[in-house]
Amino acid sequence: MEVTARAPGKIILAGEHAVVHGYTAVASSIDLYTVVSLRLRSDEDTVKLKLNDIGLDFSWSVGRIKEVLSHLGSPFSSTPTSCSLETIKSLATLVDEQSFPETKIGLASGVYAFLWLYTSILGFKPATVTVSSELPVGAGLGSSAAYCVSLSAALLALSDSVKLDVSQKGWSTFKETEAELVNKWAFEGEKIIHGRPSGVDNSVSTFGNVIKFKSGVMTRVDSNMPLKMLITNTKVGRDTKALVANVSARKSRHPDAMCSVLNAIEAISDEWSTIIQSHAVDDLYLSANEEKLGELMEMNQGLLLSIGVSHASIENVLQTSMKYKLASKLTGAGGGGCVLTLLPTHISGEVIDKLVEELGSFGFQCFSAGIGGKGVQISFDHSS
Ligand SMILES: Nc1ncnc2c1ncn2[C@@H]1O[C@H](COP(=O)(O)OP(=O)(O)O)[C@@H](O)[C@H]1O
Ligand SMILES: C[C@@](O)(CCOP(=O)(O)O)CC(=O)O
Ligand SMILES: [Mg+2]
Numbered sequence: 001m002e003v004t005a006r007a008p009g010k011i012i013l014a015g016e017h018a019v020v021h022g023y024t025a026v027a028s029s030i031d032l033y034t035v036v037s038l039r040l041r042s043d044e045d046t047v048k049l050k051l052n053d054i055g056l057d058f059s060w061s062v063g064r065i066k067e068v069l070s071h072l073g074s075p076f077s078s079t080p081t082s083c084s085l086e087t088i089k090s091l092a093t094l095v096d097e098q099s100f101p102e103t104k105i106g107l108a109s110g111v112y113a114f115l116w117l118y119t120s121i122l123g124f125k126p127a128t129v130t131v132s133s134e135l136p137v138g139a140g141l142g143s144s145a146a147y148c149v150s151l152s153a154a155l156l157a158l159s160d161s162v163k164l165d166v167s168q169k170g171w172s173t174f175k176e177t178e179a180e181l182v183n184k185w186a187f188e189g190e191k192i193i194h195g196r197p198s199g200v201d202n203s204v205s206t207f208g209n210v211i212k213f214k215s216g217v218m219t220r221v222d223s224n225m226p227l228k229m230l231i232t233n234t235k236v237g238r239d240t241k242a243l244v245a246n247v248s249a250r251k252s253r254h255p256d257a258m259c260s261v262l263n264a265i266e267a268i269s270d271e272w273s274t275i276i277q278s279h280a281v282d283d284l285y286l287s288a289n290e291e292k293l294g295e296l297m298e299m300n301q302g303l304l305l306s307i308g309v310s311h312a313s314i315e316n317v318l319q320t321s322m323k324y325k326l327a328s329k330l331t332g333a334g335g336g337g338c339v340l341t342l343l344p345t346h347i348s349g350e351v352i353d354k355l356v357e358e359l360g361s362f363g364f365q366c367f368s369a370g371i372g373g374k375g376v377q378i379s380f381d382h383s384s
Contacts, residue, residue, distance in 0.1 A: 001040060001166070002381040005153035006033040008373060009135040010142040010204045011229065011331045011340055014300050015213075015269035017247050017307060019198040023266040024214040026221065026273050027204045031370035034133040034146035038154040041126045049114055052132040054107050058098050062124045068094055069119060076120040078161055080184035083116040083192055091115045106239060107137075113148060113189040121155040121185065129154070139233050140332020144240065145201030148189030152182045153376045164378070171377040182206055182376060195241040196248070208375030212273050214266075223276040223372060225289065228343040230352065232328075233365045234313035236336025243333040247307050261303050268300045290344040294327030297342060301329035309334030316362060317341070324355050343368075 008029040015025025047065065049058040066074070068090050083091075091112040100108055114129070131151070135143040153174070156162050162178045174182060186202040200213040210221040251258040275293055280286040301318065304310055314330050317339040321328045328341040343352065356366045 001158065002037060003154050003157045003378055004035060004037045004381065005150040005157065005376060005378045006035045006171070007146040007149035007153065007205045007376040008033050008208060009146050009369075010201055011231070011338075011369075011371070012140075012200070013210075013269075013331075013340075014272040014296065015200075015265055016330075016332060016334070017244070017304065017309060018262045018265035018269070019200050019213055020196060020244055020247070021251065021262055022215045023262045024212060024269040024273075025198070025200050026210065026212050026269045026276075027200050028210040028223075028227070028372045029204050029208040029375060030141065031373045032134040032141065034131065034135060034143065034150045036147075036150040036154045037130045038158060039128045040158060041128060045126050047118065047126060048128040049111070050128070050130040051107075051110075052130065053137055054104060056101075056104065056107070056111075058095075058111065060094060060098075062126055064097075065094065065115075065119065066124055074119055075123045078120060078159070080181070080188050081120065082188055083112070087116070088112055088192065109193045109241075110144070110147060113192040114151060116192060117148070117151050117155055117185060117189050121152070121159050121161065136233055136338070138237060138239065138337070139235075140238075140330065140334070140337030141231070142201040142205060142332065144193045145186065145190055145197075145205045148186035148193070149182060149202055149205040149376050152185035152189065153378055156182055156185065157378050157380075166380045166382075168380065171379050173374065173377055179206055179376070193241065194244060196244055204375070206375045209372050210276065212269070221273050221277060224279050225276045225286070225293075226345060227276065227371050228345070229368065229371065230341040230343055230355070231331075231367055231369060232317050232339045232341065232359050233367075234311070234317065234336050234339065235363065235365060236311060236313045238311075238333060238335035238337055240333040243309055243335045247309065250308055258307065261306055265300060265303050268296050268303075272296055286345060290342065294342050294344075297327045297329040297340070304330055304334055311336050313362075313364070314339055317359060317364065320358055320362075321355060323358075324351055326355070 013026045019025035137143045183206040190197040203218045210223045212219045321341045331340045
């Protein structure tokens with residue numbers, strides 16, 4: 001039996017970083033997916049992981065996994081549980097034995113997350129797991145969350161923890177309680193990759209659409225605005241864990257100033273959600289709202305600069321889009337990665353083409369993505 005799960009990436013419209021500290025963010029899923037296929041094997045006694053996007057393959061014998069983890073009390077609890085530091089050290093032993101290339105060491109935490117989710121949810125069953133993604137990895141579009149959500153979904157689909165109708169054909173969504181379980185496990189995976197995730201990324205990847213998120217609580221936002229964003233990948237690599245830690249350190253050094261900044265960001269998120277929920281009565285009203293969203297993006301970006309997560313490449317995108325009177329902000333952790341530019345409904349294709357050409361001349365890559373689609377989905381293959 002083979003199962004495939006796909007989970008979307010996301011854009012944060014307002015409130016990244018602030019959301020880690022209990023302030024509101026607004027995020028939306030995008031129609032770019034990470035796909036995980038999982039096949040249980042009765043012919044082999046190994047767990048194989050193929051990470052196609054980063055060109056790494058792993059193969060562990062089930063015996064070796066048991067040997068390394070058994071003193072920690074494995075098989076672990078099959079209810080969502082955090083991975084202890086001691087367990088991470090043992091998982092690192094399993095990864096190191098596979099000669100992890102030094103140049104890709106920043107990607108190792110994703111493999112620890114895999115091993116934690118795998119051994120907790122499926123125990124020691126032999127299997128082959130393949131991951132591939134349409135999302136750029138480590139660029140602010142929530143690839144880590146899409147990875148954890150799609151992995152959790154595929155593993156749970158073949159576990160005893162959820163009972164699914166395996167006869168369904170094509171993509172299907174989880175029931176609410178099952179989706180909540182997927183989300184909780186994905187959050188545990190995100191903790192291994194991000195250190196201190198807010199939970200917004202795994203929630204929007206699991207449930208899709210547009211959400212508001214504050215202090216671990218998600219509220220669905222019924223967006224009534226046709227939102228179009230140009231996404232520019234500066235291709236400057238960065239690491240969410242390090243950026244989140246830097247913001248926390250700045251907050252401990254300047255608690256009062258940071259509290260004011262984070263409160264201002266929350267006000268921006270709240271206004272975002274009010275505006276996109278309102279019904280446009282005519283074109284004039286829609287344009288006025290688009291202008292307001294553009295201003296909110298400029299303010300949010302200014303505040304993100306003040307907490308230390310912008311970057312010269314991001315500022316370059318901002319200056320360039322400003323020449324065309326378009327507003328932009330970074331999305332995700334910043335420090336490089338992707339920038340959003342709001343494309344108002346009245347904008348001409350010619351202007352977009354010119355902007356894309358100019359941004360391309362700096363080596364940046366521009367694309368657009370559908371905003372606000374479905375969350376995680378699964379599909380069973382009956383032929384294998
Ligand atoms: N398709 C993938 N294959 C392997 N690892 C992945 C994949 N997608 C995400 N990851 C893991 O997530 C990490 C990137 O997460 P992060 O720094 O939060 O950036 P973002 O979530 O914005 O893409 C990678 O270093 C890797 O560990
Ligand atoms: C900076 C943050 O708000 C978003 C990080 O998103 P990404 O991993 O850069 O896609 C962190 C979080 O909410 O967990
Ligand atoms: Mg991430």
